[in-house]
Amino acid sequence: MSTTAVEATTGVNYLNAKYGIRSWLLTTDHKRIALLYLASITFFFLIGGAGAVLIRLHLIEPQGALLEPATYNKMFSMHGIIMVFFFLIPSIPAVMGNFLVPMMVGARDLAFPRVNLLSWYIYVAGGLFTLYAILAGGVDTGWTFYTPLSTTYANGQVMAAALGIFITGFSSILTGLNFVVTIHKMRAPGLTWFRLPLFIWAMYATSIIQILGTPVVAIAIVLVGLERLLHVGVFDPALGGDPILFQHLFWFYSHPAVYIMILPSMGVVSELVTCFSRKRIFGYSFVAFSSVAIAVISFLVWGHHMFVSGQSVYAGLVFSALSFAVAIPSAIKVFNWTATLYKGSVSYQAPMLYAMGFIGLFTMGGLTGLFLASLATDIHLHDTYFVIAHFHYIMVGGALMGYLGGLHFWWPKMTGRLYPDGWARFSALVIFIGFNLTFFPQFMLGYLGMPRRYAVYPAEFQVLNVMSSAGASILGVGYLIPLVYFIWSMRYGPVAGPNPWNAKGLEWQTPSPPPTENFEELPIVEEEAYAYGVKEAHVG
Amino acid sequence: MWYGFPIRPEQASTIAEGIDHLYYFLTAIDLFFTGIIFLTIFYFAIRYRRRSKDETPKQLEGSLPLEVAWTVVPLILVVVTFVWSSSLFIRNSRPPTAATEIFVIGKQWMWQLQHPEGVREINELHVPVGRPIKLTMTSEDVIHDFFIPAFRVKKDVIPGRYTSLWFQATKTGSYHLFCGQYCGVSHALMRGEVVVMETQDYERWLSGSQKAESMAAAGARLYEQYACITCHGTGKGPAFNDLYGSQVKLQDGKTVQADEEYLRESILVPSAKIVAGYDPIMPTFKGQLSEEQILQLLAHIKSLGATERKAAQE
Numbered sequence: 001m002s003t004t005a006v007e008a009t010t011g012v013n014y015l016n017a018k019y020g021i022r023s024w025l026l027t028t029d030h031k032r033i034a035l036l037y038l039a040s041i042t043f044f045f046l047i048g049g050a051g052a053v054l055i056r057l058h059l060i061e062p063q064g065a066l067l068e069p070a071t072y073n074k075m076f077s078m079h080g081i082i083m084v085f086f087f088l089i090p091s092i093p094a095v096m097g098n099f100l101v102p103m104m105v106g107a108r109d110l111a112f113p114r115v116n117l118l119s120w121y122i123y124v125a126g127g128l129f130t131l132y133a134i135l136a137g138g139v140d141t142g143w144t145f146y147t148p149l150s151t152t153y154a155n156g157q158v159m160a161a162a163l164g165i166f167i168t169g170f171s172s173i174l175t176g177l178n179f180v181v182t183i184h185k186m187r188a189p190g191l192t193w194f195r196l197p198l199f200i201w202a203m204y205a206t207s208i209i210q211i212l213g214t215p216v217v218a219i220a221i222v223l224v225g226l227e228r229l230l231h232v233g234v235f236d237p238a239l240g241g242d243p244i245l246f247q248h249l250f251w252f253y254s255h256p257a258v259y260i261m262i263l264p265s266m267g268v269v270s271e272l273v274t275c276f277s278r279k280r281i282f283g284y285s286f287v288a289f290s291s292v293a294i295a296v297i298s299f300l301v302w303g304h305h306m307f308v309s310g311q312s313v314y315a316g317l318v319f320s321a322l323s324f325a326v327a328i329p330s331a332i333k334v335f336n337w338t339a340t341l342y343k344g345s346v347s348y349q350a351p352m353l354y355a356m357g358f359i360g361l362f363t364m365g366g367l368t369g370l371f372l373a374s375l376a377t378d379i380h381l382h383d384t385y386f387v388i389a390h391f392h393y394i395m396v397g398g399a400l401m402g403y404l405g406g407l408h409f410w411w412p413k414m415t416g417r418l419y420p421d422g423w424a425r426f427s428a429l430v431i432f433i434g435f436n437l438t439f440f441p442q443f444m445l446g447y448l449g450m451p452r453r454y455a456v457y458p459a460e461f462q463v464l465n466v467m468s469s470a471g472a473s474i475l476g477v478g479y480l481i482p483l484v485y486f487i488w489s490m491r492y493g494p495v496a497g498p499n500p501w502n503a504k505g506l507e508w509q510t511p512s513p514p515p516t517e518n519f520e521e522l523p524i525v526e527e528e529a530y531a532y533g534v535k536e537a538h539v540g
Numbered sequence: 541m542w543y544g545f546p547i548r549p550e551q552a553s554t555i556a557e558g559i560d561h562l563y564y565f566l567t568a569i570d571l572f573f574t575g576i577i578f579l580t581i582f583y584f585a586i587r588y589r590r591r592s593k594d595e596t597p598k599q600l601e602g603s604l605p606l607e608v609a610w611t612v613v614p615l616i617l618v619v620v621t622f623v624w625s626s627s628l629f630i631r632n633s634r635p636p637t638a639a640t641e642i643f644v645i646g647k648q649w650m651w652q653l654q655h656p657e658g659v660r661e662i663n664e665l666h667v668p669v670g671r672p673i674k675l676t677m678t679s680e681d682v683i684h685d686f687f688i689p690a691f692r693v694k695k696d697v698i699p700g701r702y703t704s705l706w707f708q709a710t711k712t713g714s715y716h717l718f719c720g721q722y723c724g725v726s727h728a729l730m731r732g733e734v735v736v737m738e739t740q741d742y743e744r745w746l747s748g749s750q751k752a753e754s755m756a757a758a759g760a761r762l763y764e765q766y767a768c769i770t771c772h773g774t775g776k777g778p779a780f781n782d783l784y785g786s787q788v789k790l791q792d793g794k795t796v797q798a799d800e801e802y803l804r805e806s807i808l809v810p811s812a813k814i815v816a817g818y819d820p821i822m823p824t825f826k827g828q829l830s831e832e833q834i835l836q837l838l839a840h841i842k843s844l845g846a847t848e849r850k851a852a853q854e
Contacts, residue, residue, distance in 0.1 A: 243683055283606075448689070451720050
C-alpha cells in the first residue's frame, strides 16, 4: 500500500522539494509556513484544552473537586489566553489562509513571503513568553486583564503574559497585511472580485479587522505595563486613572476579535456547502457583503460588554441597537447556506458534517446573542454562565467546527493523503453531541444566576455542572480522534489525487500536494466561483 | 420549575417578572429559528441527497425576494425586541423618588453594607419587603459587581466613583448575593445573602441591632472634626444647605448638578470645579478620608437639603 502511494506521488512537491530542519525553519513557501502554524497552534490547542479538562473536572463538586481557588483562577485565565490569542485568532487565517489564499487567487506565493515567515517567528516568540508566564507562576487576571486588578492588585506573571499577547499581535497584523495586499494585487487574470471564492472575501474582511483592531489592544497592554511597572496613573483611580477606560480599549479590539475567529469559519463553510451539494452558493453577493457588514459593525458594538459598568443609559441604548444589527448579516448567511442545499446533490462526507454542525451551532450561538444584546435581559445574564455558553457556541461550536471542517476538506490537498472518512464522520458526530451536552446546561446555569469564574459555587448548581462536565469528557474524546487519524493518514492514508471531492476552485487544479510554485502555469480564470453546473473538462 | 427542575431563579422583586417575560419571548424566537434551520437542513439533506456519482444539479443564482424576506423578517423581530427590551431597561433604571438609601462598599473579598440609621452589616443585607431600596456603591480596591439573581439586578461596583442600583423586594426570604465581576483570588467567596423581611420584623431587627451613630450624624461629626465648618459654615466656602441635587454655577460659566459624583470630586480634587464667586483655596482631602467617611459626609450634606425638598414635594 505504501509503496504504491510513493509511486503515485513521485512528482516533486512542496513537501519533498527540500529536506531537513533548515529547509523548514527558513522556508518562505506559504504552504510550509501554513504547516509550521498548524503544528504550533495544535500544540497550544492541546495545552488550552488540558486547562478546560481541569476546569470541568474541578467543577464537578460545589466546593471544588481538584484545585485551590488561586490555581483554578490561573487555570481559567490560562485557558482563555491560550485559546483566544494562540489558537482561535491564528487558527484559520494562519493555517488555511496561508495555505489557500495564494492558491485560490492563482498566485505562486503571498505578496511578502519573508514577512510571512517573520510572522510565524513572532507568533512563536509571543507563545514562548506566554508559556514562560504560565510555568513561572501563572496569571490570575482572566484573559480580560481588567484594571485595576491587573495593574495594581494581581500577583503573578501579568507582564510576561501580557507581553506575549502584545508580541503575538504583530504576527496577526503582518498576516492580515500580507493577505490584503495579495488579494488586491495578485489575483490571476480574469479573477474579478465577484469571481473570488467566498473564503477569500472572509479572509479579506478578517484581515481588515486584524490590521485596524490589533494596535488598540497593543496600546492597552502598553498602558497596563506603564501603570504596573512605573505607576503612571492611567487606569487605577488611586493614581488618578479611570478603570473603565481599559474596558473601552480592550473591547474595542476584543469584540472585533470574535469576528476574527468566526468570519474565516464562515468562509470555510461557504466552500464546503457548495462543494458537497454541488451547487453555486445561493446569493453570492449577499454572503460576500454580509462578511464586510459584519466586519464594519464589529467595531461599533464594544460597549455591550459594559452594560453593567455604569455606562450611561443612552450609550447602552446605542450599543444595544448596534449589537442587534449584527444579527441581520449573520441571519443572511445562515439562510443562504441553507438555501444552497435546495435541489442540490448533497453528500455527507466528513467536511460536510462539520459544516452542517457549524450552521446549527452558530445559529444557536447567534440567537442566544440576542439575549445579551438586549439591555433588560443582559443586566441579569451579564457575567454569568449564560455568557460562557453563548460565546463557546460561537467560538467552539462555530469557529472550531469550521476550522475542523476546513482541515478535513483541505487535508488531502495539504498532505496528498486521505483520512478514513468513517472515523471522520464519527468524530464529527461525537463532537456535535459532546459540545451540546457540555454547553447547553450552561445556558440554564446562567439564567439561574451562576456567575462565571467561580472556583466554588452554591450546591443547587451542581446537577447542571456535572452534566456539563460529563459532556466535556465526550467532547474531549471527539477532539482526540481526528488527531489520531490525521497523523495516521500522513503515512498510511490512501493517495488523494488532485481533486478528491470534485471541487471547483483553483487550488484543486494542481496536484496534491502542490508543487512549490503552486501552478506549473499561472491559471486564467474564465468562470464564476462554484461553477458546479459546468461539466468537468478533465477528470482529476 | 418545570417538572421539578428549576428554569429560572425565584421572582422576588418588582422587575423580575417583566424580565422573565422578555426572556421567554427571546427563547421562543430562538427555538423557532433553530427549529426552522435544523429541520430545513435535515429535509434538504435527505430530499436532495446525492443519488449518483456524477449528478449535475440545476444551478440557482439566488433570489432577491427571498433575500429581502430573510432580511426584513429578522429585522422586524430585532426591532421589536430592541424596543421592548430598551423600554423595560429605561423603566428599570429609574429609582423611585422615595427609595431608602443604603451604602455599599466592596473590597477584596467582602461586602460592607450601611443602613442610613447607622446599622452596618457584612455580607448580609436585611431589607423590608415592599419598600424601594436604592444602593449607592463604591469599591475600595478593584472592580466588583453587585448581583442578586432573584431580583434580576446587577451593577459593577467601581473604585473612585459611585454606581447605583435599586430594587423593591416582593417576597420575604433569603436570596443569593454574588460578586459578578472577577476580582481576584477569593472572588467566588465574595458572596452573601439578602434577607427580605416583613416591615415589622425589619423594624424589630433594626432596633435590636447594634447601632453606630447614623450616617448623617457621623458625617456631621467629620464636618467639624476636619474643620470643613471653618469655611463652609462661615461663607468663605459655599454653604451646604439645599446643595444636594441643586444646580451649581461654576466659575467658568458652566453649571453642574450637585450629585454624589460632584460632591466626591469636590472633596478629593477641590480644584477641579470651582463654584462661581469663591476662591480656589480648599485643600484636598485625598488619602485622609476613607470611602466610608466620604459616604458619611455625603449623607450629612444630603440631610441638610432633604427636609425642605420633602416639604416642597408634599
